[in-house]
Amino acid sequence: MRKIAGAAVLTAVEMRAAEAGAFDRGDDAVAMMQRAGHACAAAVGRLSAGAEVLVLCGPGNNGGDGYVIAASLAAAGQPVRVAALGAPNTDTAVQARTGWHRPVEALGEAFPAPVLVDALFGIGISCPLDDTVVAALSRLGEAARLTIAVDLPSGVDSDSGARLGCPAPVDLTLALGALKPAHLLQPAAALCGTVRLLDIGVDASATAQVIGPPTLPEPGPQSHKFNRGMVAVVRGRMAGAAELCATAAMHAGAGYVALLGASMPGAPHALVRRRLDDEALADRRIAALVVGPGLGRDDDMRALVERALASEHALVIDGDALHLVTPEQLRTRGGQIILTPHAGEFEALFGRSDGSKLDRARAAANASGATVVFKGPDTVIAAPDGRTRLAPAANNWLSTAGSGDVLAGAIASCLAAGLDPLAAAAAGVWLHGEAARRCGAAFIADDLARALTQARAALT
Ligand SMILES: NC(=O)C1=CN([C@@H]2O[C@H](COP(=O)(O)OP(=O)(O)OC[C@H]3O[C@@H](n4cnc5c(N)ncnc54)[C@H](O)[C@@H]3O)[C@@H](O)[C@H]2O)[C@@H](O)CC1
Numbered sequence: 378m379r380k381i382a383g384a385a386v387l388t389a390v391e392m393r394a395a396e397a398g399a400f401d402r403g404d405d406a407v408a409m410m411q412r413a414g415h416a417c418a419a420a421v422g423r424l425s426a427g428a429e430v431l432v433l434c435g436p437g438n439n440g441g442d443g444y445v446i447a448a449s450l451a452a453a454g455q456p457v458r459v460a461a462l463g464a465p466n467t468d469t470a471v472q473a474r475t476g477w478h479r480p481v482e483a484l485g486e487a488f489p490a491p492v493l494v495d496a497l498f499g500i501g502i503s504c505p506l507d508d509t510v511v512a513a514l515s516r517l518g519e520a521a522r523l524t525i526a527v528d529l530p531s532g533v534d535s536d537s538g539a540r541l542g543c544p545a546p547v548d549l550t551l552a553l554g555a556l557k558p559a560h561l562l563q564p565a566a567a568l569c570g571t572v573r574l575l576d577i578g579v580d581a582s583a584t585a586q587v588i589g590p591p592t593l594p595e596p597g598p599q600s601h602k603f604n605r606g607m608v609a610v611v612r613g614r615m616a617g618a619a620e621l622c623a624t625a626a627m628h629a630g631a632g633y634v635a636l637l638g639a640s641m642p643g644a645p646h647a648l649v650r651r652r653l654d655d656e657a658l659a660d661r662r663i664a665a666l667v668v669g670p671g672l673g674r675d676d677d678m679r680a681l682v683e684r685a686l687a688s689e690h691a692l693v694i695d696g697d698a699l700h701l702v703t704p705e706q707l708r709t710r711g712g713q714i715i716l717t718p719h720a721g722e723f724e725a726l727f728g729r730s731d732g733s734k735l736d737r738a739r740a741a742a743n744a745s746g747a748t749v750v751f752k753g754p755d756t757v758i759a760a761p762d763g764r765t766r767l768a769p770a771a772n773n774w775l776s777t778a779g780s781g782d783v784l785a786g787a788i789a790s791c792l793a794a795g796l797d798p799l800a801a802a803a804a805g806v807w808l809h810g811e812a813a814r815r816c817g818a819a820f821i822a823d824d825l826a827r828a829l830t831q832a833r834a835a836l837t
């Protein structure tokens with residue numbers, strides 16, 4: 378059982394292909410289900426500390442895992458019962474059912490137990506749960522003191538994270554073989570509780586991965602403030618946003634940060650305030666230029682964004698600037714560009730679209746040729762080459778004004794340090810999430826920007 382940082386994230390189709398690959402190499406489905414079930418049972422056994430376990434088994438292979446779990450717990454002497462929704466209907470699940478030699482209760486009449494294991498549905502759910510199933514899951518879940526989902530909580534769509542009737546969050550979800558998008562995308566992610574990954578012997582390499590602690594360059598004897606990475610931030614109509622962004626860039630490790638368009642000195646004193654003119658914008662030492670935080674959307678600001686696009690700098694485009702560009706314009710400009718839209722900015726720039734957040738982020742990266750950081754409580758990062766990174770659940774107190782400005786600064790700092798745009802975006806999101814974790818509750822964006830120093834130090 379391991380933590381999820383860096384783990385591959387597979388759609389249902391990719392998971393079935395990975396499983397098929399294992400079978401092509403000589404593995405078989407029954408053996409794989411035995412491995413999955415025994416690994417789950419080991420975790421359930423440890424956590425239940427001898428308390429009675431009720432395993433709910435569905436008709437497919439998720440239910441098959443459930444029978445193996447129950448048989449394994451029984452063999453270990455643990456008190457365990459099974460309640461099922463219909464008979465198994467796959468060969469592998471039928472086989473697993475033969476290993477359970479005790480009675481099977483009907484789901485609707487099952488008596489609760491202190492530990493509930495949900496093996497009703499995993500990646501194969503195809504429509505919303507029936508009301509009677511929702512009612513049984515609710516009743517048994519409320520009566521349990523520990524709820525554990527096998528692969529996924531039953532009643533969520535594996536690929537999109539949409540809710541398909543799942544009534545309440547579980548305490549722990551044991552992801553089998555690889556993570557699925559629903560472990561990270563809302564609303565499903567919030568229903569999964571703590572997510573842990575169990576190895577079941579499939580090769581789970583994928584273009585999508587969970588963000589983990591990044592590798593960032595450390596300063597050495599040869600370092601000076603400019604080669605550590607110089608960030609410039611364009612100041613617009615709302616000065617505070619650009620100040621926050623620039624402050625964040627400094628605390629995330631940039632060697633030199635210039636705020637362009639500011640004249641009055643003030644804290645932080647390490648921030649260099651310069652006029653915003655052609656000479657400042659053309660400074661070849663700038664390794665990443667941020668435009669957008671607190672910018673404003675009037676014609677003067679539009680012209681400013683065009684000047685930024687005309688530069689040769691690597692760009693982080695955030696906030697209002699996302700309303701002043703088009704995907705085609707970005708694609709034509711090329712070069713290193715990171716876009717950091719929240720849902721409203723995403724829709725303004727890329728329009729309304731169907732599909733999961735993962736699909737939409739990938740389509741946006743493809744359309745713009747830029748790396749897209751689609752923010753929210755389930756941030757998704759997509760590069761134009763299809764590589765994708767998903768953020769693990771972050772501190773919900775991040776829903777505070779200015780936290781996006783801080784993120785833009787953190788990402789710019791990592792881009793200026795020489796990381797490629799996908800790695801820089803992922804590193805910035807990680808630092809931002811780690812800073813928020815350290816801040817605890819009711820912090821403000823200024824606290825968050827300063828806490829980036831501790832988040833950065835945690836990596837050394
Ligand atoms: N690599 C893999 O893919 C592995 C998968 N395993 C398990 O198998 C699961 C996938 O198994 P399946 O593909 O059989 O799918 P599931 O067991 O998730 O569900 C499919 C079954 O549920 C029925 N069903 C779907 N939606 C329903 C609804 N709303 N109401 C009532 N019935 C509904 C379907 O008709 C089908 O019988 C995984 O989540 C995992 O738990 C493991 O056994 C190990 C390996």
Ligand SMILES: Nc1ncnc2c1ncn2[C@@H]1O[C@H](COP(=O)(O)OP(=O)(O)O)[C@@H](O)[C@H]1O
Pocket residue numbers: 719752753754755756771772773774775776777778779780781782783784809
């Ligand atoms: N509920 C939440 N849980 C975790 N992170 C969140 C939540 N809400 C927002 N965030 C994160 O906080 C930041 C908010 O950015 P944004 O909406 O641009 O704010 P602002 O414009 O005020 O700076 C993003 O990084 C986003 O991913």
Ligand SMILES: [K+]
Pocket residue numbers: 439495496497498499526527528529530531
């Ligand atoms: K399940």
